[in-house]
Amino acid sequence: MITNEKTDPTLAHDPQSAPTGLSRRGLLGLAAGVGAAGLAVGAGAGSIAGVAAGRQKAGDAAASVFPYFGAHQAGITTPVQDHLHFAAFDMMARTNRDDLVELLQDWTYAAARMSQGLDVSATGSVGGSPEAPPDDTGEALGLAANGLTITIGFGPTLFETEDGTDRYGLAARRPASLQKLPPFLGEDLIPGLSGGDLFVQACADDPQVAVHAVRNLSRIAFGRAKLRWSQLGFGKTSKTTADQATPRNLFGFKDGTANILADDADALAAHVWVGAEDEPAWMAGGSYLVARKIAMRIETWDRLRLSEQERTFGRDKGEGAPLSGGKEQTAPDFHATSATGSPAIDARSHVRLAHPDLNDGNRILRRGYNYVDGNTALGTLDAGLFFLSYQRSPEQFVRLQKALATDLMAEYVTHVGSGVWAVPPGAAAGSYVGAGLFA
């Protein structure tokens, strides 16, 4: 339900109620270009819980719906959905702290609704005045939630610009570990595919649902934040539940065999969730996201003999078993030798360099996707892996990436995009994502 009355959701009487509508700025984002008088189409305040009808009438009754509010944001340990639309945003010039808070409130309102299979507002795609633009762009009308999760977080530049400006009075609250990533071997970063004050990760089992989510959040952000870069992905390259088959990356290998599983509470507490004892307190229950756009030299890789492909990964291609033997889930034996006496698993193989046993138990939660962005002028695929990992501290990724400096795979990939963001805990019902940062 849209209301012209801005209600501070943190002050809502009913702690179970969600933000009650889009802000005036959020509404203007949807409708600028027509007279603002055309906007006053809602009546009264409504909560998400109060909205019964919506897109959920769609045919696929089995479509998953994940709760939006909770201790952690959805989309981190949620079973990996089939499709990704990732977007990084920059706050626009001359925005202030109130604009930022209002944007997060508006995004929470719309994200909570969309994740339940609803339009971004009660009037939605077609229920508003015919003389106003619809609040919702409509391409997901008739589609179920399809497991949509929307995850939101804060980049280093939100706390302090690279020239040291504290635009929103947040510098003192910046997590000490939230720093621009150091340079790594093998990267050739494109600024237009890196960084961003904010990120939105939309995952769903229907790409149109994920695209709809990013498009509408971008629209709501109008005048406050601007889409900086974005990426579509498919063919999830890691699993988060034991019953998901391990997917394959575009090198044709299983990827994410040793990922942290969503039901491994101990590992999540140790490696993924920011603990109550960590600093800053507002991040407790949150995590840190690292995104890396990793371009693959597809055609070069495809010309490698099978044995060299397998040596590079340290696993066989069919089963995904470590080259020391066994099945996919068999632990690698880095002391095993081949018939010629050389190590069965090459010392520079990906599996060895990245293995927790050789990195003081360092682990991350992977959530990446494959991407194909078309082709180059030479007729080669413009494709690779859009790597996403969640961890308790960005330092875990930094350590891992440094360990991979001599990775055999480095010859076949180039990291072209990069970003790191603090991912606040889940919003409580009645509040908004990131509220703790402003408390």
Add this chain to the structure above:
Amino acid sequence: MITNEKTDPTLAHDPQSAPTGLSRRGLLGLAAGVGAAGLAVGAGAGSIAGVAAGRQKAGDAAASVFPYFGAHQAGITTPVQDHLHFAAFDMMARTNRDDLVELLQDWTYAAARMSQGLDVSATGSVGGSPEAPPDDTGEALGLAANGLTITIGFGPTLFETEDGTDRYGLAARRPASLQKLPPFLGEDLIPGLSGGDLFVQACADDPQVAVHAVRNLSRIAFGRAKLRWSQLGFGKTSKTTADQATPRNLFGFKDGTANILADDADALAAHVWVGAEDEPAWMAGGSYLVARKIAMRIETWDRLRLSEQERTFGRDKGEGAPLSGGKEQTAPDFHATSATGSPAIDARSHVRLAHPDLNDGNRILRRGYNYVDGNTALGTLDAGLFFLSYQRSPEQFVRLQKALATDLMAEYVTHVGSGVWAVPPGAAAGSYVGAGLFA
């Protein structure tokens, strides 16, 4: 099964057998860069029908598999799958007629296998020599066929280059109607997104399966044809069976309501399939494909009031009913008037200008997809509709597009890519796609 012995599939003893393997050139395409001696890993000739094992062991037993061989190519009236990878290829310099025939034979062999959920060859992703690159790139290993169809056809430039060169001795066999499309209002074509000697349309319910198909066909074409441009799509924008819900385009409207259905044999015969009485004879049972990459001014559209959006389409946004009243499938009444006395359906609306009743019954079979290619530097979505239509003659599309010259929608779209191709009939078992052209 790979064989080093090139067998002319048109001369196969068993008319039910498919091409029996990749040509020497096809194998070199897979493996150039290692000694050719490493390639002789197959033994004897095998047909597709003889291959029992393959990717089809995958979990999803319900996954659709469509026959590859038949009177018509699959992927035209096949119920529209969820995902598209489209690719246009150019023949490389210094290729001759034999190269082209051999490429089509190799593509037929690999396409027939992949459409059945198999690797591109019997040794496939992991069954070859460890000292040779695998024949198959492997990222679809473990995935079922997912309804994969692979459709192939010939552009005007294959018959005669734009400077009049008849590279392959085909000019005399060129269909008279296969001409570069005339210029249309509202287009601003990018050469790198237009044309192509050949096209491959891969459609599947899993994008990784469609991508795998194009990637492997491109690899097999090495040294003979080069990927010129390509496009991924999702959210099919038309339906081909009555039980499919009409999907929505990125303007949020149902699209393809009046499409020709796959079981409407009369309409297919009249509007889609080239008839035995048409010229040239080798095209009987084939069709003509027009592709148009149509960029949408998404953010501008989203600012239009609902009534103007609906006026542009001539249909309402929620139900998709014509503005003259009724439900989605109700025939539009172009004589109906609104309360103010003006036509209920605007004279320049999309539905009116395109309607068969006002165009001497002219119809096409649509098969388009939505696309999102990321975003522009201004933060707007780089998105739109990848329009694909099949018709008995390209003239049907030309007529329709000319009728749309005054379309209200033209303000919100720009055609940036374009191509037209002759789509030969389906290959007979034991033969290859397009064989009739060379007979």
